[in-house]
Amino acid sequence: MATHDLTQGRVGSQLTRMTIPYFLGVSSMILASMIETIYIGVLGAKELAAYSFMFPVIMALTSVSMGVGIGASSVIARSEGQGERERVRRYVTHTGILTVLITVALSGSVYFFLEDLYAMMGAKDEVLRLVVEFAEVWVLGLMTFTIPMVISTVLRAVGIAKEPGYIMTMTSAMQLVLSPIIIFGLFGVPAQGLVGSAYAFILIGFVRIAAFIYLLQRERIVALDDIFAGFLQSARNILHIALPSMLSSLIGPLSMGITIALLANHGEFIVAALGIVNRIEMLVTMILGALSSSVAPFVGQNWGAGQYDRIHRGLKLSYGFCLGWGVLCFIALAPGGDFLVSFINDEPALLEAAAWFLLIVPVSFGLMGVGQVSSSLFIALGKPLPPTLLSVLRTVVIYIPMAILFDEWWGYVGVFVAISVANLLFGVVAYLGSRRMLLHEVDRVLKA
Numbered sequence: 001m002a003t004h005d006l007t008q009g010r011v012g013s014q015l016t017r018m019t020i021p022y023f024l025g026v027s028s029m030i031l032a033s034m035i036e037t038i039y040i041g042v043l044g045a046k047e048l049a050a051y052s053f054m055f056p057v058i059m060a061l062t063s064v065s066m067g068v069g070i071g072a073s074s075v076i077a078r079s080e081g082q083g084e085r086e087r088v089r090r091y092v093t094h095t096g097i098l099t100v101l102i103t104v105a106l107s108g109s110v111y112f113f114l115e116d117l118y119a120m121m122g123a124k125d126e127v128l129r130l131v132v133e134f135a136e137v138w139v140l141g142l143m144t145f146t147i148p149m150v151i152s153t154v155l156r157a158v159g160i161a162k163e164p165g166y167i168m169t170m171t172s173a174m175q176l177v178l179s180p181i182i183i184f185g186l187f188g189v190p191a192q193g194l195v196g197s198a199y200a201f202i203l204i205g206f207v208r209i210a211a212f213i214y215l216l217q218r219e220r221i222v223a224l225d226d227i228f229a230g231f232l233q234s235a236r237n238i239l240h241i242a243l244p245s246m247l248s249s250l251i252g253p254l255s256m257g258i259t260i261a262l263l264a265n266h267g268e269f270i271v272a273a274l275g276i277v278n279r280i281e282m283l284v285t286m287i288l289g290a291l292s293s294s295v296a297p298f299v300g301q302n303w304g305a306g307q308y309d310r311i312h313r314g315l316k317l318s319y320g321f322c323l324g325w326g327v328l329c330f331i332a333l334a335p336g337g338d339f340l341v342s343f344i345n346d347e348p349a350l351l352e353a354a355a356w357f358l359l360i361v362p363v364s365f366g367l368m369g370v371g372q373v374s375s376s377l378f379i380a381l382g383k384p385l386p387p388t389l390l391s392v393l394r395t396v397v398i399y400i401p402m403a404i405l406f407d408e409w410w411g412y413v414g415v416f417v418a419i420s421v422a423n424l425l426f427g428v429v430a431y432l433g434s435r436r437m438l439l440h441e442v443d444r445v446l447k448a
Helices: 011-043 045-081 085-111 114-121 125-140 143-157 162-184 195-219 231-264 268-304 308-333 337-341 348-380 385-410 412-447
Strands: none
Touching: 011 045, 011 143, 011 162, 011 195, 011 268, 011 308, 045 085, 045 114, 045 125, 045 143, 045 231, 045 268, 045 348, 085 114, 085 125, 085 143, 085 231, 114 125, 114 231, 125 195, 143 162, 143 195, 143 268, 162 195, 231 268, 231 348, 231 385, 231 412, 268 308, 268 337, 268 348, 308 348, 308 412, 337 348, 348 385, 348 412, 385 412
């Protein structure tokens, strides 16, 4: 099994080696989604609004399954740091089984309630029909997303980052070619409209699955003999971290759903604007998500090996990068948000809403990244409850009441202000809590 030791070498170089391929891979998927938004914008504002309504459900369904990857990454990285290679193989194998079981249960349970769900979120008439049609196809193909993403997370836990990044980047490029063919009916293919985006997503997902299965076999990172041996114990260890992580991840889509419901009261163009700027936000902040995802295996392996000084150095570098990147994002996005969005749709109401978002929210990106890194620190040390409590604090205690109140005062602009304030407070509290926890844990281990 070819693994990459994160307990040796320069800390900054190791974090960069883990972060850049993941950033390129996932950001290429987000970029593909943004360009797909342009394709859908050509179809019309109703299709664009329907696509925006789909976003929180996509987040919710993928977050639940990705919780398995988060839990697996934590136990695998610590086992790798301790040199327990056979245990790593078992965890990888059982993670795959667990992902399939959870994804099938999730898809089946949601499929029959899609119309009620979107109606509750505020979708009406033609927009409701379009989003349900899209979602019925997408939900059935959920596994084509969750399996590759979980495998990618597992590979990164043992330090293999470059190849997963290549796979995600190349398949995203393929999606950019395939999507317009199916959406608009090019080269003799029947035009499918909005739902064609879902078909393209599933077809590319099968390509990703094949590529990641090949990579797993090449790296000899799965236990092929008696694959169910010890499955219950592995599942228990993984789910100990995965279940709180799932809950924490679900809070984000809940926040998004409430945001869309509030903005829907201001018109479909405001909802469409949110769909566009959310993808811009995801693209520019993906480097922060990639960094926080790299911190988890880095901390996990070094904790297992007792390399506590390396953990402190890695966190210091990560926090500094997050704050610096946040400043750059604000400088780049705040002055010309409406000009950037006009390439996708030039409806005046949509452009105005997008400009307000890109003026207000990016100021919080730096501390949001600090909060993400801090949450990864908790997860890496096998403490999933604090990130869940932080997510509850951020969304339920701070954001939702504030968004409802500010919406009454300032309209949809107040909702954007609430997002920014919640991000800032989340970053501060997460940093202080994780720093205190790490110092306590290191002191406890050294005294043992």
